[in-house]
Amino acid sequence: MPTEPVIIVHGGAVSGVHTYGSSEARVLGVQAAALAGWEKLKETGCALDAVEVAVCSLEDNPTFDAGTGSVLNQAGEIEMDAIIMDGKNLDTGAIACVQNIKNPVKLARKVMENTHHCLLVGKGANLFAEKVGISTVPLEELVTEISRQKLELCNGSYEDRCKHAFKASNVKKCVKHSDGEHDTVGAVAIDVHGNMAAATSTGGITAKMVGRVGDSPVIGAGCYCDNVSGGVSCTGHGESIMKVTLASRITMYIEEGLSAQEAAEKALDYMFNKTEGAGGVIAVSKTGEVGVHFTTGFMSWAFVKSGKLHYGWIPGENHTRAVE
Amino acid sequence: MPGAVVLVHGGAGKIPKANNDVDNQARLYGVKSAATAAYEALLAGASAVDAAETAVRCLEDFPVFNAGVGSRLNLAGEVEMDAAIMDGRGLRAGAVGAVKNVKNPVSLARKIMDLTPHVLLVGEGASQFAQESGVQLVPMQELITEKSRRALAQVKSLPFGIDPKAEEEEEEHGTVGAAVMDTAGNLATSISTGGISGKHVGRVGDSPIIGGGIYCDNMVGAAVATGQGESIIRTCLANNIIQLMSTGMAPQQAGDSALETMRQRVSGLAGVIVLDRHGNSGICCNTGHMSWAQLKDNELSWGLSADDRNTEEISL
Numbered sequence: 001m002p003t004e005p006v007i008i009v010h011g012g013a014v015s016g017v018h019t020y021g022s023s024e025a026r027v028l029g030v031q032a033a034a035l036a037g038w039e040k041l042k043e044t045g046c047a048l049d050a051v052e053v054a055v056c057s058l059e060d061n062p063t064f065d066a067g068t069g070s071v072l073n074q075a076g077e078i079e080m081d082a083i084i085m086d087g088k089n090l091d092t093g094a095i096a097c098v099q100n101i102k103n104p105v106k107l108a109r110k111v112m113e114n115t116h117h118c119l120l121v122g123k124g125a126n127l128f129a130e131k132v133g134i135s136t137v138p139l140e141e142l143v144t145e146i147s148r149q150k151l152e153l154c155n156g157s158y159e160d161r162c163k164h165a166f167k168a169s170n171v172k173k174c175v176k177h178s179d180g181e182h183d184t185v186g187a188v189a190i191d192v193h194g195n196m197a198a199a200t201s202t203g204g205i206t207a208k209m210v211g212r213v214g215d216s217p218v219i220g221a222g223c224y225c226d227n228v229s230g231g232v233s234c235t236g237h238g239e240s241i242m243k244v245t246l247a248s249r250i251t252m253y254i255e256e257g258l259s260a261q262e263a264a265e266k267a268l269d270y271m272f273n274k275t276e277g278a279g280g281v282i283a284v285s286k287t288g289e290v291g292v293h294f295t296t297g298f299m300s301w302a303f304v305k306s307g308k309l310h311y312g313w314i315p316g317e318n319h320t321r322a323v324e
Numbered sequence: 325m326p327g328a329v330v331l332v333h334g335g336a337g338k339i340p341k342a343n344n345d346v347d348n349q350a351r352l353y354g355v356k357s358a359a360t361a362a363y364e365a366l367l368a369g370a371s372a373v374d375a376a377e378t379a380v381r382c383l384e385d386f387p388v389f390n391a392g393v394g395s396r397l398n399l400a401g402e403v404e405m406d407a408a409i410m411d412g413r414g415l416r417a418g419a420v421g422a423v424k425n426v427k428n429p430v431s432l433a434r435k436i437m438d439l440t441p442h443v444l445l446v447g448e449g450a451s452q453f454a455q456e457s458g459v460q461l462v463p464m465q466e467l468i469t470e471k472s473r474r475a476l477a478q479v480k481s482l483p484f485g486i487d488p489k490a491e492e493e494e495e496e497h498g499t500v501g502a503a504v505m506d507t508a509g510n511l512a513t514s515i516s517t518g519g520i521s522g523k524h525v526g527r528v529g530d531s532p533i534i535g536g537g538i539y540c541d542n543m544v545g546a547a548v549a550t551g552q553g554e555s556i557i558r559t560c561l562a563n564n565i566i567q568l569m570s571t572g573m574a575p576q577q578a579g580d581s582a583l584e585t586m587r588q589r590v591s592g593l594a595g596v597i598v599l600d601r602h603g604n605s606g607i608c609c610n611t612g613h614m615s616w617a618q619l620k621d622n623e624l625s626w627g628l629s630a631d632d633r634n635t636e637e638i639s640l
Contacts (some may be wrong), residue, residue, distance in 0.1 A: 118554045122447025248563055
């Protein structure tokens with residue numbers, strides 16, 4: 001019996017009242033990405049293709065901190081991380097600290113399909129990009145005015161910025177400190193064959209140290225996907241997510257019998273208790289149930305299922321409209 | 325309160341041929357020395373993290389192991405190393421991927437944990453931080469051995485190039501690691517590797533992946549892996565072992581079970597050393613060979629495989 005296809009995307013968990021970009025741009029962006037992924041699901045019936053297309057859409061959208069619109073590191077450059085995972089046999093491809101690539105998720109897919117490896121970093125990742133014919137773009141094409149402003153206005157330590165950017169549900173306190181927030185992107189899908197895929201992509205956190213890698217390209221942390229349980233993509237305070245292996249924690253809870261939503265909530269609670277870090281997750285179980293949860297002020301998300309597009313930004317929000 | 329425990333391994337691989345006896349003696353000497361140095365440190369009041377760092381530094385300095393000096397070479401003939409350290413208190417962690425010219429990558433991982441707000445630094449950024457943090461830097465030649473050169477030449481001669489499963493097929497012996505409990509009952513783990521011979525430039529394996537090759541939580545236990553890196557990462561091996569122990573499973577059983585799951589899911593083979601929060605240990609390996617040593621209650625145990633268990637009393 002064919003499975004009902006589902007695709008869900010997120011555009012990043014952010015702290016409080018944002019001063020950069022608009023909530024409207026973020027919501028429109030995740031809607032467009034979810035719909036693009038949905039079209040791909042209908043066209044090829046392949047979850048892997050769908051998450052790649054959805055994440056590319058978010059990478060190309062300068063509103064989000066991935067691909068174009070990535071934030072800048074301490075040296076004023078862009079270093080990007082991305083991962084894609086195939087739930088069928090746990091095949092994975094990831095890249096970290098790659099530069100001047102328009103769509104890091106595409107490069108991650110090449111790592112998965114063209115090498116025996118799972119993760120390539122730095123100059124090695126860029127060398128591989130050349131080898132597989134993925135062209136580079138000038139840094140200026142990826143940098144936005146907002147990313148520059150975020151770096152310039154960054155004062156105080158990285159820890160302070162993170163505390164303010166990712167303090168759980170700390171909306172009021174964050175009004176004065178809305179720099180440092182970032183919008184990692186991700187997608188999870190299940191196709192008509194019951195195969196699952198997940199992907200995450202990011203430029204990281206403003207003013208991170210050169211060479212810093214967060215949770216996004218780390219299997220089990222920023223992303224995990226296994227046909228026997230489910231698929232997950234995460235966003236938020238990277239170091240906290242890594243320490244509790246957030247994505248694989250969620251798939252483990254699903255395997256233990258929790259719903260995707262329960263698993264998402266339990267895992268984020270666990271992370272807060274252990275590390276005081278906050279974030280957001282999207283999850284799809286192997287039966288196509290969807291979970292969305294975030295402990296930051298806001299997270300843009302959207303999913304398509306049963307002919308309807310669902311989306312939200314504020315906690316508890318769940319708007320719907322029909323999809324053709 | 326359980327006393328100090330040190331458990332180290334020198335890498336997993338295939339059952340060695342007879343003419344490897346000299347190397348096996350060197351491996352045994354290495355793991356025993358590393359375990360002893362770490363245990364002595366614990367008895368002198370060092371923390372689990374200090375001892376875990378000490379053990380792996382010792383292994384990195386022995387050319388027979390594929391870490392620090394003696395690291396295998398990437399396709400370009402260079403040494404790029406991965407390492408990590410994790411403190412069971414508060415899940416603090418530091419990791420480094422694809423770093424060059426650092427004599428003891430585990431010490432760089434420690435600096436990342438202690439001195440930065442980050443967990444993982446890679447590539448040139450990691451090298452930059454290495455310079456700033458004061459860890460010892462060496463010319464790459466000092467890390468390269470004749471054995472590493474031969475291993476690369478052998479991979480390059482294969483018709484289809486590198487096969488990551490080769491790590492447990494030939495003489496390849498991988499990652500080194502340590503799991504430690506100090507006299508206060510705190511746990512720490514450490515890990516270091518040069519990776520697979522002929523790996524793509526910039527390839528990072530399981531070692532610096534928290535939850536993959538390494539994990540440590542005072543509330544549950546500690547696990548450190550060695551073997552086919554990509555398989556370890558894809559199945560979140562260390563994480564799985566910790567989860568099994570959190571349900572009450574003993575360390576030996578948890579390690580064996582997780583390795584079997586990994587073998588069934590992705591056909592990968594590996595070795596792993598495990599400690600629970602009571603100081604009980606597990607030595608698990610399905611590749612056929614893994615040099616290891618343990619010091620506990622003044623008793624030194626060691627072996628060349630998970631089934632090879634030798635013991636002697638020592639006085640320190």
